[in-house]
Amino acid sequence: MTTLSKTTLRRAGPGDSVGRTARGDKGRRRRSPSGSGWTPYLFLAPGLALFAVVQALPLLQEARLSLTRTALTSPNDNAWVGLDNFVEIFASADFKRTLVTTGIYLAVCVLGAVGVGLVVALLLNGNYRGRGVARAVVTVPWAAPGVAVALVMTWMLNAQYGIVNRALGAVGLAPPGGAILESPKFALPAILVITVWQLFPFNAVVLLSALQSVPKEVTEAAMMDGASTRWIFRVATWPVIAPTVSLLTVLNAVWAIRRFDLIWVTTKGGPVGATETLVIDLYSNAFELGNLGKAAAMGVVGVVISLVLVGASMLLSRRSDQGDAR
Amino acid sequence: MRRNGVASAARVIALLAVLGVAVFPVYWMLVTSLTSDADLFGSGLTLLPDLGAFHTYADAFAQGRIQTWLLNSAIIAGGTAFLSISLAIPLGYALSRFSFRGKALVAGLLLLTQMLPEALLVIPLFGIFRDLGLLNSLTGLVFVNASFVLPVVALLVKNAIDGIPRELEEAARVDGCTPISVLTRINVPLIAPTLAAAGVIAFFHGWNEYVFAVTFLFDESKRPASVGLASFIGEQATSIQSVMAVGLVYTLPAVLFYLFAQKYVVSGMTAGGVKG
Numbered sequence: 001m002t003t004l005s006k007t008t009l010r011r012a013g014p015g016d017s018v019g020r021t022a023r024g025d026k027g028r029r030r031r032s033p034s035g036s037g038w039t040p041y042l043f044l045a046p047g048l049a050l051f052a053v054v055q056a057l058p059l060l061q062e063a064r065l066s067l068t069r070t071a072l073t074s075p076n077d078n079a080w081v082g083l084d085n086f087v088e089i090f091a092s093a094d095f096k097r098t099l100v101t102t103g104i105y106l107a108v109c110v111l112g113a114v115g116v117g118l119v120v121a122l123l124l125n126g127n128y129r130g131r132g133v134a135r136a137v138v139t140v141p142w143a144a145p146g147v148a149v150a151l152v153m154t155w156m157l158n159a160q161y162g163i164v165n166r167a168l169g170a171v172g173l174a175p176p177g178g179a180i181l182e183s184p185k186f187a188l189p190a191i192l193v194i195t196v197w198q199l200f201p202f203n204a205v206v207l208l209s210a211l212q213s214v215p216k217e218v219t220e221a222a223m224m225d226g227a228s229t230r231w232i233f234r235v236a237t238w239p240v241i242a243p244t245v246s247l248l249t250v251l252n253a254v255w256a257i258r259r260f261d262l263i264w265v266t267t268k269g270g271p272v273g274a275t276e277t278l279v280i281d282l283y284s285n286a287f288e289l290g291n292l293g294k295a296a297a298m299g300v301v302g303v304v305i306s307l308v309l310v311g312a313s314m315l316l317s318r319r320s321d322q323g324d325a326r
Numbered sequence: 327m328r329r330n331g332v333a334s335a336a337r338v339i340a341l342l343a344v345l346g347v348a349v350f351p352v353y354w355m356l357v358t359s360l361t362s363d364a365d366l367f368g369s370g371l372t373l374l375p376d377l378g379a380f381h382t383y384a385d386a387f388a389q390g391r392i393q394t395w396l397l398n399s400a401i402i403a404g405g406t407a408f409l410s411i412s413l414a415i416p417l418g419y420a421l422s423r424f425s426f427r428g429k430a431l432v433a434g435l436l437l438l439t440q441m442l443p444e445a446l447l448v449i450p451l452f453g454i455f456r457d458l459g460l461l462n463s464l465t466g467l468v469f470v471n472a473s474f475v476l477p478v479v480a481l482l483v484k485n486a487i488d489g490i491p492r493e494l495e496e497a498a499r500v501d502g503c504t505p506i507s508v509l510t511r512i513n514v515p516l517i518a519p520t521l522a523a524a525g526v527i528a529f530f531h532g533w534n535e536y537v538f539a540v541t542f543l544f545d546e547s548k549r550p551a552s553v554g555l556a557s558f559i560g561e562q563a564t565s566i567q568s569v570m571a572v573g574l575v576y577t578l579p580a581v582l583f584y585l586f587a588q589k590y591v592v593s594g595m596t597a598g599g600v601k602g
Binding site: 039040041042043044046047048050051053054055057058059060061062065075120123124134135136137138139140141142143144145146147148149150151152153154155156161163166167197201202205206209254257258260261264265266279282283286287292295296299302303306307309310313314 | 366413439509555
């Protein structure tokens with residue numbers, strides 16, 4: 001992941017010593033100032049202990065729970081059932097729908113957030129007064145706490161008094177029945193729009209830094225020669241920002257998979273499962289229905305999906321590292 | 327040049343529209359909190375706040391429980407910042423300055439933990455915390471939040487220490503400093519700005535966190551603001567003005583922080599990917 005910072009955040013200022021150092025290390029042989037032996041492990045130990053208890057142990061427990069029938073009400077009574085939970089979830093139409101919804105959610109979030117982010121970055125790019133202010137203001141959706149966003153969106157989408165329905169009503173487009181988040185047809189699109197609204201600023205800001213490493217001389221000369229904007233984008237801009245775009249794709253995918261608060265607070269996965277993504281399905285199975293074993297099996301599926309995404313991101317960052325070295 | 331003029335006017339309008347869409351929901355919290363019932367539920371649409379109606383805020387806070395929520399959020403967030411920074415300093419130092427067996431493994435572990443969705447681990451953690459007696463306790467939440475934000479904080483610390491010339495440390499070691507006092511006397515003061523930024527990132531991770539708080543805390547008196555605010559949904563007793571007032575008070579610190587510390591946050595997030 002350091003690549004992204006190296007290539008795109010060179011201008012990021014005092015906090016960003018990333019670019020300099022990665023280069024500085026290369027030339028000289030790593031010396032450890034203290035000999036070595038046990039010292040580095042002593043420094044690592046406290047942090048790794050926390051990881052062991054809060055990440056590694058739970059992962060193992062999740063795998064074990066997924067092979068048992070365990071109820072929330074009697075957690076120590078876990079009968080070994082082998083792969084039954086997995087057989088059950090993959091046979092159920094509900095879980096298939098959850099996977100489809102998660103897939104749609106993931107795809108639309110990634111395309112929407114990176115796409116809108118790129119358009120906004122292109123809009124923000126350039127020399128004009130108030131550029132810093134514009135860049136700061138655009139990050140508000142990303143900065144606002146998820147629960148607060150869920151709350152104000154629920155109010156804005158209120159059937160009778162919400163501003164969205166009032167505005168839609170004024171132009172004769174109000175949805176029948178009114179409550180968008182309670183409509184099986186409109187709830188998921190609404191959640192998608194809100195999520196893209198939350199995610200696009202990060203993409204815009206990161207892509208904006210990437211755009212600044214596009215050589216100006218090239219684009220200006222091409223402009224003088226009368227080249228079309230589209231051609232300039234394809235030939236001069238895209239190759240520079242492409243590695244950033246692929247890393248953003250992975251980050252947004254991870255964020256889409258883990259998004260819980262917005263959906264849980266606004267719809268709890270409803271109406272009738274229309275907005276049920278993997279983490280929502282898992283949570284309601286565990287803590288509303290009390291079926292820990294089945295929910296843990298969903299968790300294992302989620303971990304596998306996340307691992308695939310992590311693997312993809314490692315491949316991408318290695319590939320663009322090599323690209324850098326060239 | 328005429329074509330250029332039209333194009334740049336279109337661009338300015340598009341940019342303003344984007345900025346408007348970006349801030350509107352937060353603005354709408356403000357407007358709603360400062361609009362009378364008659365205007366909110368009447369047939370007309372009020373787009374401007376009534377600046378004489380700030381008593382909403384006093385009313386919302388008069389119940390007392392809002393202060394408790396915000397205080398709990400601040401305790402969780404402050405604890406998260408303190409614990410993650412304390413652990414990240416030695417972790418980042420080891421990753422920056424030592425070569426040791428398993429280093430790639432540790433780096434891979436950091437990446438992995440950034441990518442794991444919190445909600446996937448909530449079930450086994452519930453059991454582990456029950457056995458450790460950490461359920462229904464703010465301390466438990468500090469542990470879990472610190473662990474999820476630690477990768478980003480540690481990478482920021484590592485990158486900052488990477489930027490310090492080794493000669494400084496070597497000089498100190500010649501003068502007889504132990505590795506720990508090299509770290510605390512030489513490195514920590516030099517990376518103070520990064521530590522401050524990383525600490526604030528960790529703070530707002532804890533401030534915003536919801537899934538563990540809503541699952542692990544049972545007592546009303548221990549609720550942080552995220553859980554308290556979510557409980558407003560579907561509840562009729564609290565006026566929408568109060569709800570939005572509390573929402574805004576909860577939102578503004580996070581938004582203001584991100585406005586000012588954006589570059590640190592962005593480099594931390596791209597090093598990891600903790601918030602979304």
